[in-house]
Amino acid sequence: MLRKIAAASNVLRHAVLSRGARRFGPAFTRDYARFLLRASRHWGHAAPGHMTLLGREMEYQDQHAVLLFLHEIYSDEAYSFESRVASPRIVDCGANIGFSLLYFSLRFPGARIIAVEADRDNFALLSRNTRSLSPNVDVRNVAVAGAPGFVRFSSRASAGGGITSSIATSEDAASYEVPAITLSSLLQEPTDLLKVDIEGAEYDVLEEAAASGALANVRECILEFHTRHAPGGQARLTALLEGAGMRVAQQGPLRDDTGLLRAVRPS
Numbered sequence: 001m002l003r004k005i006a007a008a009s010n011v012l013r014h015a016v017l018s019r020g021a022r023r024f025g026p027a028f029t030r031d032y033a034r035f036l037l038r039a040s041r042h043w044g045h046a047a048p049g050h051m052t053l054l055g056r057e058m059e060y061q062d063q064h065a066v067l068l069f070l071h072e073i074y075s076d077e078a079y080s081f082e083s084r085v086a087s088p089r090i091v092d093c094g095a096n097i098g099f100s101l102l103y104f105s106l107r108f109p110g111a112r113i114i115a116v117e118a119d120r121d122n123f124a125l126l127s128r129n130t131r132s133l134s135p136n137v138d139v140r141n142v143a144v145a146g147a148p149g150f151v152r153f154s155s156r157a158s159a160g161g162g163i164t165s166s167i168a169t170s171e172d173a174a175s176y177e178v179p180a181i182t183l184s185s186l187l188q189e190p191t192d193l194l195k196v197d198i199e200g201a202e203y204d205v206l207e208e209a210a211a212s213g214a215l216a217n218v219r220e221c222i223l224e225f226h227t228r229h230a231p232g233g234q235a236r237l238t239a240l241l242e243g244a245g246m247r248v249a250q251q252g253p254l255r256d257d258t259g260l261l262r263a264v265r266p267s
Contacts, residue, residue, distance in 0.1 A: 014032075014070075014071055014075035014076075015028070015029050015032035015033050015036065015070075015075070016029055018074075018075035018076065018077075019075065019076065019077045019080070020074035020075045020076070020077055021075070023077065024054060024074070024106070027054055027055070028053075028054060028074065031051065031052055031053050031054060032070055032074070032075075034051070034052075035051045035053075035063075035066065035070070036067075038051075038063075039063045039064075039066075039067065042063075045063065045064070046061075046062040046063070046064060046065075047062070047063050048060060048061050048062065048063075049063060051066065053070075053074075053099075053102065054102070054106060056102055056129070056132065057129075058097070058098065058099065058102070058129050059097070059125050059128055059129060060097060060125065061097070061121065061122075061125065066099075069096075069099040069100075070099075073099050073100055073103050074099075074103065078222070078260060079100055079103060079104070079193075079195055079222055080107075081192075081193050081220050081222070083108060083111075083192055083193075084192075085192065086108070086110050087108070087110035087111060087112055087136075088108055088111050088112070088192035088193060089111075089112045089113075089189065089190065089191050089192050089193075090104055090108075090111050090112070090113045090114070090191070090192060090193045090194075090195065091113075091114050091116075091186045091187065091191050091193070091194050091195070092104070092113060092114070092115040092116065092195045093116045093144050093183065093186075093194070093195065093196045093197070093198055093205070094116070094117065094195075094196060094197035094198040094199070094224075095115035095116060095117045095126055095139065096117060096119075096122050096126065096197075097122050097125040097126050097129055098115075098125065098126045098129035098130045099129075100195065101113060101115055101126075101129075101130050101133065101137060101139075102129070102130070102133070104193075105133045105134060105137065109134065110134070110136070111134070111136065111137075112136045113134075113136065113137045113138065114138045114140070114186055115130070115137065115138065115139045115140065116139075116140050116142055116143070116144055116181075116186070117139065117140075117141060118141070118142060118143035118144075118151075118153045118178045118198075119153065119155045120141060120155075120176070120178070121155065122155075123139070123141040126139055127139055141178070141179075142178060142179045142180065142181050143178050143179070143180045143181075143198075143201070144180070144181060144182065144183050144186070144198060144201070144205050145180035145181070145182065145201065145204065145205060145208075146182070146204030146205060146207065146208045147180070147182065147208070148180055148181055148182055148185070149179075149180050150177045150178065150179055150180055151177070151178060151180045152175045152176065152177055152178075153175060153176060153177070153178045154175040155175075155176075182205075182208050182209070182212075183196075183205045183206070183208060183209040183214065184208060184209045184212035184213075184214035187209060187214035187215065187217045187218060188214065188217070189217060190217050190219070191217050191218050191219065192219050192220065193218075193219070193220050193221075193222065194218045194220070194221045194222070194223075195221075195222045195223075196221070196222070196223045196224065197223075197224040199226060200226040200228070200229060200230070202223060202224075202225055202226070202237065203230060203233065203236065203237070206223070206237060206240050206241075207240060210240045210243060210244050215240075215241070215244035215245075215246070216244060216245065218244075218246070218265065219264070219265050220262070220263070220264050220265065221241060221246065221261070221262070221263045221264075222260065222261075222262050223237060223241075223260070223261045223262075223263070224258055224259070224260055224261075225237050225258065225259050225260075225261060226257060226258050227257045227258070227259070228257040234251065234259060234261070237261055238251065238261065241261065241263040242263075245265060245266075246263035246264060246265050247263060247264055247265070247266055248261055248262070248263045249262050249263065249264050250262035
């Protein structure tokens, strides 16, 4: 019981005192607190449901995943960036069920967004959760990979929200084929923000984009990296971004074996 109270208090603190609360105001605090109250009745359960967030109805597969989304994307504003233009071009690789797209659309109502999500269950929710956003939001049920074609994708139902989904490395029963495109194909024009959260596939994907020269079109990159199966991965990705002329401005752990890199192209 004490553990549940401590967890609830911590989340409530983020709802009231966080960067996101200061940016979005009482509406965010209200929506976050309502969700927290409902979630606290079944703390830690992977239950599907829906919530209202800043005027949008959002469906989800797992309430625990939503707590992570709210904390990282809204409370901590992990994907915050400043745009020089009113209609920035954003490429979101690993859009999951749409919480990042809602954040970008609230910050920049005129943003032109291409969102990629390989998991078919996540994509179904992503499509429904973003249908009321700008017509400039383009969502695609494909994977980004080191080469075009098809890849086998593994999605664990118990992971709710696809947090541990990844490109499959074996022919397991839960995997299925999805079309694959390269990152360079999405970066053929100037891109104000590239966001990448693709659960371990980022190494081949960034290497392809760097080798093609397409990273030169990116002004800012926010990249979640995973090191469980890639020792030295943080240094590897840092070298790719710096080799493309970007300056790594922020790096550090998020949780367990994941971390965040933020790279900015000098003016």
